[in-house]
Amino acid sequence: MASVAVIGAGAVGSYYGARLAQAGHEVHFLLRRDFDAVRTGGLTVESKDGDFHLEAPLVHRSSAEIGAVDWVLCALKATALEAARDLIAPCVGEGTRIVLLMNGLGLEEQFATWFGAERIFGGLAFTCINRDAAGVIHHIDYGAVTLAHLLDDPAALADGLALWAGARVSVEAASSLLRARWWKLLWNIPFNALAVTAGGITTDRIMGDPALRAAAETLMLEVVAAGNADLGAHGQPLLDGPREVAAMFAATEAMAAYRPSTMIDFVEGRPTEVDAMFGEPLRRARALGVATPYLALVTAQMGALDGARRP
Amino acid sequence: MASVAVIGAGAVGSYYGARLAQAGHEVHFLLRRDFDAVRTGGLTVESKDGDFHLEAPLVHRSSAEIGAVDWVLCALKATALEAARDLIAPCVGEGTRIVLLMNGLGLEEQFATWFGAERIFGGLAFTCINRDAAGVIHHIDYGAVTLAHLLDDPAALADGLALWAGARVSVEAASSLLRARWWKLLWNIPFNALAVTAGGITTDRIMGDPALRAAAETLMLEVVAAGNADLGAHGQPLLDGPREVAAMFAATEAMAAYRPSTMIDFVEGRPTEVDAMFGEPLRRARALGVATPYLALVTAQMGALDGARRP
DSSP states (O other): OOEEEEESOSHHHHHHHHHHHHTTOEEEEEOSTTHHHHHHHOEEEEETTOOEEESSOEEESOHHHHOOEEEEEEOOOGGGHHHHHHHHGGGEEEEEEEEEOOOSSSHHHHHHHHHOGGGEEEEEEEEEEEEOSTTEEEEEEEEEEEEEETTOOHHHHHHHHHHHTTSSSOEEEOSOHHHHHHHHHHHHHHHHHHHHHTTSOOHHHHHHSHHHHHHHHHHHHHHHHHHHHHHHHTTOOOOOHHHHHHHHHHHHHHSOSOOOHHHHHHHTTOOOOHIIIIIHHHHHHHHTTOOOHHHHHHHHHHHHHHHTTOO | OOEEEEESOSHHHHHHHHHHHHTTOEEEEEOSTTHHHHHHHOEEEEETTOOEEESSOEEESOHHHHOOEEEEEEOOOGGGHHHHHHHHGGGEEEEEEEEEOOOSSSHHHHHHHHHOGGGEEEEEEEEEEEEOSTTEEEEEEEEEEEEEETTOOHHHHHHHHHHHTTSSSOEEEOSOHHHHHHHHHHHHHHHHHHHHHTTSOOHHHHHHOHHHHHHHHHHHHHHHHHHHHHHHHTTOOOOOHHHHHHHHHHHHHHSOSOOOHHHHHHHTTOOOOHIIIIIHHHHHHHHTTOOOHHHHHHHHHHHHHHHTTOO
């Protein structure tokens, strides 16, 4: 059994940490706002795969109190990137590895400059998880994680898969982190952007409005084009655009009315992950000379919407 | 001196009606919400061209009370189109002419089906006018009106100009209503769309954000392309795209921080003029086979934002 620190125990971090705890791992949760509620009432997961409850999860107010662990699950928002290094450092010992359960492009590379590339994994959760009351996680739909190593090292990846072997999470290994990140953006960019810019709406509203649905498809095709240019430049296998786009739309069609993470951040007045989710993909597309006009427009809108709430 | 009925005495209608009253015309204002305030306190115009006050403007609660006039100034929102016919009909006698001080494409054609094309004029106000308290109009910037006749009849147009001859309003005759309408959309489409979709921001914020400014320019160029296709199909003189775009940006640069009308409607929770300002231009572009991807995206966003407030 491994020791695990969950840094950024929001909905996603809490859910996957709870799944590892359920599997018998020693999981430490770094909590702020929910500390008292979770210490008193434990952690409840209402999951479409079966509810469960952690009676007495290991909760902490500081990472120093947790100390060095085998694995860090970092599920911070990309907007908290400035704080990430200090929050994680106390949990990093010689053999510690770090999985970024985060959205966006280029974050693993940033973490590598702090902690070394060999430690860094990307964990891409294609899932619908929201948090309601403190200590209560709703796992609404999907839930699989795609795991990849920053250096695409097969041995490291095997270690990563081993962590999840006994947990009730479907974990798939990806041989290319870069490809996996662009694949995730195929969904995140159109559905987060349109859910926000069309007024804070759920995915079913986008799917049900022919004009918004067409815009989502255009955005997705732009992400395919940019991603494949980036992948090609790095000698990585390309995305099969038509197949992936069809699969993303089929999955979204089958989804319950879902509030994408950025839409929730937006309607709740929190900073949104604009730079990692939109800014960095757009910068790469431009550097590679790929035309992404819709991505440029929604990035401008998202940036302005986000900036409007800053002091 | 002519008799005039102002139907839709919001900021724009009140301002131009007051200018005609100041010039000595017999101007009747149809009022609802502001009736008592204006009857008691008159109409105050705080204008960058000099303030003035109408002590006892002719105010009415119903158009029937006004009866037939020489000129109707219709400054209703395009969203009030269903009510327009009934509101205007009592003011229409044999020789009555109707000037639409409204935004959007295709409205004059609609009015023509009700009242006859020979009566219908388009009045395009390129101006910054807001209403603050009831009976107080702020004329912030610009103020010129471009006047055109639906049938582009020079004699009718001369009559229209004559109405304004003594008023402190700069009125320019346009020989093509269709061209004037597309010209107005060059500004209205980008600045209204981006002011709304970027979160309810003023024009200076768009001008000061390189990404939004670039998006505004792309939108404007799409409107030029669609407009010129429409104008060409109707044998009308085309817009000089580069020159008009440069002029629009220069004018907006010089403008005070301005809240475009649709942005005000949006932030105040009122219906927005989506169909006349975005939907109809997009339909025409599509019918003419002109690619207008940004217009399609912002129209989808504006439609969803507008629809989200309907029951």
